């Protein structure tokens with residue numbers, strides 16, 4: 391099955407926020423995102439990977455303008471949940487390959503990551519769906535990253551299909 | 556802006572695979588997913604969170620039937636990339652809230668996580684897009700999780716809009 395790649399999106403207006411070392415037990419994710427929702431802050435990407443020794447991190451991206459408010463929310467939630475700490479990183483860019491049918495084409499993710507690797511762009515976070523593969527990179531690498539992915543998928547012409555891996 | 560929630564999906568046919576303690580440097584994600592793509596294995600959810608002390612984990616879900624082949628691939632990639640180890644977990648289910656416009660409604664993620672927390676279902680991995688919020692849980696918790704999320708978003712009637720948080 392062939393994936394259809396429609397373009398590359400870049401978002402330079404978000405910060406990466408991480409609640410570090412949260413206890414991996416029911417209710418923690420709910421507490422964090424309830425606190426954020428109650429303050430009316432929009433959240434984009436949410437990422438949580440597996441835990442080790444009963445602890446994991448929960449990260450998300452949000453508008454840079456909301457960082458001051460998020461810091462106070464995270465202070466409160468970190469204390470309430472017993473998290474180790476929280477971190478804010480406002481020097482990121484989110485690079486997304488946008489398309490369809492990407493779940494069943496393993497080569498698409500490989501090609502995107504190879505495009506970034508060839509430019510020595512480090513991938514700091516990854517989150518995927520059938521229509522989008524999103525990577526967080528340093529903001530300073532964004533332009534190079536976008537050009538590399540655009541070239542890899544030959545997105546000069548529209549619409550483009552993913553190259554068969 | 557109101558999110559539109561169209562349903563809850565559950566996938567019980569996938570395993571969770573994690574490459575643990577990979578060096579956080581360009582080329583690692585590319586090496587992993589190129590090796591997987593070259594063997595023709597389909598990958599669904601890919602999740603990578605922030606690194607600590609230069610190391611992070613890369614997890615993904617894939618069909619359980621591909622686990623034996625993936626184990627051999629991961630052996631090779633773990634050695635090649637200097638990862639600490641790899642883990643396979645075939646006792647998971649993936650619960651997804653499916654809809655649209657979910658990026659700008661922070662209450663939707665909070666409500667989904669609260670539905671799971673109320674049932675004491677632990678969330679093991681999270682990955683989101685504007686059209687899908689996916690949580691990995693224990694397979695034994697899948698039925699309870701689906702019913703809880705279904706009830707939270709009042710998905711008995713179709714179509715349903717997300718409740719205003």
Ligand SMILES: C[C@@H](O)[C@H](N)C(=O)O
Pocket residue numbers: 412413414415416417418419420438446448676677678679
């Ligand atoms: C870490 C966090 O996701 C926790 N496992 C929860 O269920 O809320």
Ligand SMILES: C[C@@H](O)[C@H](N)C(=O)O
Pocket residue numbers: 511512513514577578579580581582583584585603611613
């Ligand atoms: C960990 C992995 O994503 C690495 N940072 C890379 O760019 O490939």
